[in-house]
Amino acid sequence: MSLNILVVDDNPADRTLVRRYISGAARDVHVTQATTAAEALVALKSAENIDCVFLDYSLPDTDGISVLKQVFDKDLDVGPFPIVMLTGYGHESVIIDAIRYGAQDYLVKSNISPDTLYIAMTKAREVFELKKRGNEDKAVMVHTQKMKAVGQLTGGIAHDFNNLMTIIFGNTRLLETFLESEQAPKELCLEKVRTIQKATRRGVDLIKRLMLFSRHTGIQPQIVDVNQLIGELRELLCRTLGDFVEVKTELASDVHPINIDPGQLEHVLINMAVNARDAMVDGGVLTLKTENVSFGREAAVEHKVVAGDYVCLSVSDTGTGIPENVQGQIFEPFFTTKPVGKGTGLGLSMVFSFVKQSGGAIAFETRLNEGTTFKIYLPKAEAQENEGAANQNADEIALVKGGHETVLVVEDEEDIRTLARIILQGLGYTVLEAGTGREAIDLVLNHKGHIDLLFSDITMPGEMNGVQAAARIKDLRSDIKLLFATGYLADGLPDMDLAYRYPVIQKPYEPDDMAAIIRKILDSEEQPV
Amino acid sequence: MSCAAAKILVVDDNKMVRDTICDFLNFSGFKTISAKNGEQALVLMEQENPKMVITDILMPDKEGLSTIIDIHRHYAGTKIIAMSGGGLFNRNDILNSAKKLGADVAFEKPFDFDELIVNVRKLLELNT
Numbered sequence: 001m002s003l004n005i006l007v008v009d010d011n012p013a014d015r016t017l018v019r020r021y022i023s024g025a026a027r028d029v030h031v032t033q034a035t036t037a038a039e040a041l042v043a044l045k046s047a048e049n050i051d052c053v054f055l056d057y058s059l060p061d062t063d064g065i066s067v068l069k070q071v072f073d074k075d076l077d078v079g080p081f082p083i084v085m086l087t088g089y090g091h092e093s094v095i096i097d098a099i100r101y102g103a104q105d106y107l108v109k110s111n112i113s114p115d116t117l118y119i120a121m122t123k124a125r126e127v128f129e130l131k132k133r134g135n136e137d138k139a140v141m142v143h144t145q146k147m148k149a150v151g152q153l154t155g156g157i158a159h160d161f162n163n164l165m166t167i168i169f170g171n172t173r174l175l176e177t178f179l180e181s182e183q184a185p186k187e188l189c190l191e192k193v194r195t196i197q198k199a200t201r202r203g204v205d206l207i208k209r210l211m212l213f214s215r216h217t218g219i220q221p222q223i224v225d226v227n228q229l230i231g232e233l234r235e236l237l238c239r240t241l242g243d244f245v246e247v248k249t250e251l252a253s254d255v256h257p258i259n260i261d262p263g264q265l266e267h268v269l270i271n272m273a274v275n276a277r278d279a280m281v282d283g284g285v286l287t288l289k290t291e292n293v294s295f296g297r298e299a300a301v302e303h304k305v306v307a308g309d310y311v312c313l314s315v316s317d318t319g320t321g322i323p324e325n326v327q328g329q330i331f332e333p334f335f336t337t338k339p340v341g342k343g344t345g346l347g348l349s350m351v352f353s354f355v356k357q358s359g360g361a362i363a364f365e366t367r368l369n370e371g372t373t374f375k376i377y378l379p380k381a382e383a384q385e386n387e388g389a390a391n392q393n394a395d396e397i398a399l400v401k402g403g404h405e406t407v408l409v410v411e412d413e414e415d416i417r418t419l420a421r422i423i424l425q426g427l428g429y430t431v432l433e434a435g436t437g438r439e440a441i442d443l444v445l446n447h448k449g450h451i452d453l454l455f456s457d458i459t460m461p462g463e464m465n466g467v468q469a470a471a472r473i474k475d476l477r478s479d480i481k482l483l484f485a486t487g488y489l490a491d492g493l494p495d496m497d498l499a500y501r502y503p504v505i506q507k508p509y510e511p512d513d514m515a516a517i518i519r520k521i522l523d524s525e526e527q528p529v
Numbered sequence: 530m531s532c533a534a535a536k537i538l539v540v541d542d543n544k545m546v547r548d549t550i551c552d553f554l555n556f557s558g559f560k561t562i563s564a565k566n567g568e569q570a571l572v573l574m575e576q577e578n579p580k581m582v583i584t585d586i587l588m589p590d591k592e593g594l595s596t597i598i599d600i601h602r603h604y605a606g607t608k609i610i611a612m613s614g615g616g617l618f619n620r621n622d623i624l625n626s627a628k629k630l631g632a633d634v635a636f637e638k639p640f641d642f643d644e645l646i647v648n649v650r651k652l653l654e655l656n657t
Contacts, residue, residue: 158615159587161614162615162638162639163543166550169641170550170642173553173643174552174642195545
């Protein structure tokens with residue numbers, strides 16, 4: 001399958017980012033680039049087929065809305081094409097105009113990641129195709145259904161969240177009153193503190209649910225034992241697939257650990273298992289198998305991956321098999337053999353995208369009326385990553401130790417920064433503070449003493465994010481160790497590759513977890529350069 | 530009327546919210562009883578005869594608006610405070626409906642607890 005993409009943006013860094021992120025979306029991605037509206041229109045007029053246009057709003061010769069108007073003007077014979085409008089932070093108001101004048105979807109640039117680009121492109125193509133078929137009602141329905149689902153979920157979460165805020169508000173006020181009085185009952189105070197903590201944790205869970213739904217969690221690779229993941233998933237699969245499908249597992253005992261987002265891998269396996277069930281109309285056997293494989297040079301070229309060790313994860317069914325005439329299309333978005341309303345045709349294309357983004361490969365063998373086996377190859381995790389994961393177990397984190405090293409805390413939210421300082425000072429560390437990346441660099445330049453650890457937020461306003469500031473600080477002090485913190489969606493930021501080479505703690509973090517991770521990093525001999 | 534004489538019924542399906550409001554009212558000198566839905570609330574209205582009801586709106590097993598209608602109809606003189614954290618419906622619409630149906634005061638969650646106490650005292654005609 002191939003995809004022809006046009007990226008229209010005068011900013012070379014943004015063009016590169018979009019090109020790089022979208023190149024993993026399909027087997028063959030051709031990206032054409034244009035820096036002005038005029039170039040874009042020439043490219044669109046001469047193109048035989050463009051699958052999706054990523055169009056920046058701010059262009060040197062005109063704005064993206066003018067381009068949209070021309071693309072969708074029937075008299076001009078330019079388009080139409082599926083278009084995703086890109087806007088900078090603070091230009092969200094153009095979104096309404098963009099949709100009004102024909103764009104199928106939009107992305108705010110600060111939210112760009114491989115996932116968001118892929119989803120926006122997929123949605124744009126889906127809505128575009130539906131409209132093209134004269135089914136405008138269907139297009140509206142897709143959007144309406146999604147908005148309804150989002151509305152129901154956010155409505156429910158808003159309700160629960162306001163309850164939690166009521167609990168926190170009430171208990172902090174009570175606590176304040178207790179502590180203001182001379183005879184503050186200690187037990188009662190502690191009880192209130194625990195209630196506040198409990199409500200806060202529930203709030204954290206709620207946000208996770210919301211972010212999972214809106215797919216803004218970003219990919220969070222971690223060391224995963226595939227056998228364990230399959231073991232945990234087995235029960236869910238049995239329930240999902242029904243009584244007529246027997247679920248078998250054949251798991252190699254020495255299977256390599258892999259570095260992957262476990263949530264996405266689960267999603268992939270569920271997707272493939274449901275496909276397998278649909279292929280077994282009279283019931284059958286679904287087998288999940290793991291084994292280690294090693295790709296030499298030839299095998300690596302064949303699978304379009306680098307040579308090395310991989311885990312092969314097979315999903316086999318005893319179903320109808322895939323007819324020869326459609327075998328070349330199964331990874332294409334929107335390709336489905338299922339009846340209307342039964343399948344979106346997005347499942348296997350998402351699986352393909354996930355596998356490619358993970359540096360792996362996918363292949364299949366199929367025989368008509370005998371069944372199909374999909375093989376997903378995922379690269380073995382590096383040794384030090386594995387050790388890192390083993391050290392992360394909860395028991396170890398529970399033992400919080402302090403130290404006398406110097407930690408530079410970089411965080412734009414003053415309250416969070418102050419909290420980190422108080423906790424770390426309480427544990428004996430010397431703490432330096434900065435509110436922006438620039439401040440942190442200036443502080444490092446002027447500070448005479450040794451700084452052992454840079455603990456920096458990733459998403460910060462200003463000229464550089466936490467990762468970019470850390471890169472410069474690392475240039476100035478090569479021996480400094482790094483720990484990043486992030487709330488969400490770090491994937492879309494520039495230079496995130498660097499962050500993934502160092503430990504990242506997810507916000508909101510528990511003070512004990514933060515202290516434990518800092519101690520572990522400081523005690524560790526190795527920190528990647 | 531003194532605080533000690535005033536019994537307040539707190540109705541919310543979320544136990545932590547219920548307990549927090551009761552704790553606050555108790556600390557401010559009021560007696561409280563609580564229910565997790567409208568059905569339980571009406572049983573307690575009959576048994577305990579509270580002077581005031583503070584009720585959530587969106588609850589399973591008899592939601593707040595119909596509870597307010599019943600209390601307003603069968604227990605005239607009982608003061609009613611409605612509260613809602615919104616959700617699937619517009620919070621203001623719900624709270625306005627609550628007032629039209631008989632609530633004396635309506636609060637959006639999360640609310641200021643000091644303001645709640647001021648309103649409770651005012652409605653029960655207590656000296657602040």
